[in-house]
């Protein structure tokens with residue numbers, strides 16, 4: 517059989533595609549490689565937000581709109597590769613939320629889970645399901661899925677925290693729900709510290725059911741305690757060549773990640789440390805707590821100092837050079853990847 521000339525075959529294909537298209541069908545062979553790439557492909561780019569560059573915008577927003585009017589007064593950290601999509605990685609959202617003295621961010625609940633990592637100022641509270649917790653810099657605070665939460669600042673200084681939410685994950689499954697409480701503030705049902713007393717001291721009330729389902733019953737992990745754990749760990753063992761001393765926030769009822777969709781970590785790197793390159797499939801957001809230095813992410817590198825935020829895309833090689841003893845908070849979508857058997861890591 518004579519072979520079909522390339523041009524006619526190509527125009528015959530285009531003609532077929534046009535007719536297929538009208539019936540909402542498409543040829544896999546034109547997109548197969550993009551659909552099933554050889555290794556992680558993402559529009560997420562490495563980036564670092566310098567706190568001193570964006571802090572003035574936060575302050576200005578504080579003058580132009582109240583927390584009440586905004587509902588949540590937040591500067592969204594938009595990944596440069598995904599502008600306009602309100603995400604910092606393909607799966608996660610991050611923003612910097614400001615609450616001024618005397619303000620209230622009204623009560624609502626949603627199926628998206630949220631974490632707060634306190635970046636500046638202290639004395640604001642968040643209330644979760646009838647219990648308030650006062651937040652201080654470095655505290656890791658959780659708002660479990662579908663729990664009413666409002667924030668307030670009864671202190672004397674502006675408070676800024678980083679929000680991390682699983683907005684894209686919940687959107688992927690089209691499982692979004694949202695409800696307003698109806699009143700600005702939900703009533704307080706328990707005294708401050710109740711959750712920690714019940715679940716945070718290596719104890720649990722007899723017969724207690726998990727109050728927040730798959731999420732940790734503890735919703736404030738104070739920095740003073742995280743820092744103490746890192747300090748003691750660093751006295752008793754050598755740093756990991758990639759991570760220094762790194763710990764994960766856990767749900768005391770399961771020993772697993774504190775949140776079902778987001779993993780959170782705190783790590784200490786010694787002064788003058790050069791880490792070995794490391795990559796993992798969970799794109800990760802870092803907030804700098806103490807110290808400083810240089811971080812290399814794929815082909816790029818950035819100087820970092822306290823309160824800066826940076827993002828490491830999936831599978832991008834990551835390494836640190838520190839100047840000063842350095843503490844980093846980080847969070848990623850690792851729990852979902854682990855549940856699906858997808859998570860991978862590689863040391864150099």
Ligand code: GTQ
Nearest residue numbers: 588590611613630679681
């Ligand atoms: O504090 O409830 O940054 O609902 C984005 C959505 C914070 C919050 C955000 C939210 C919140």
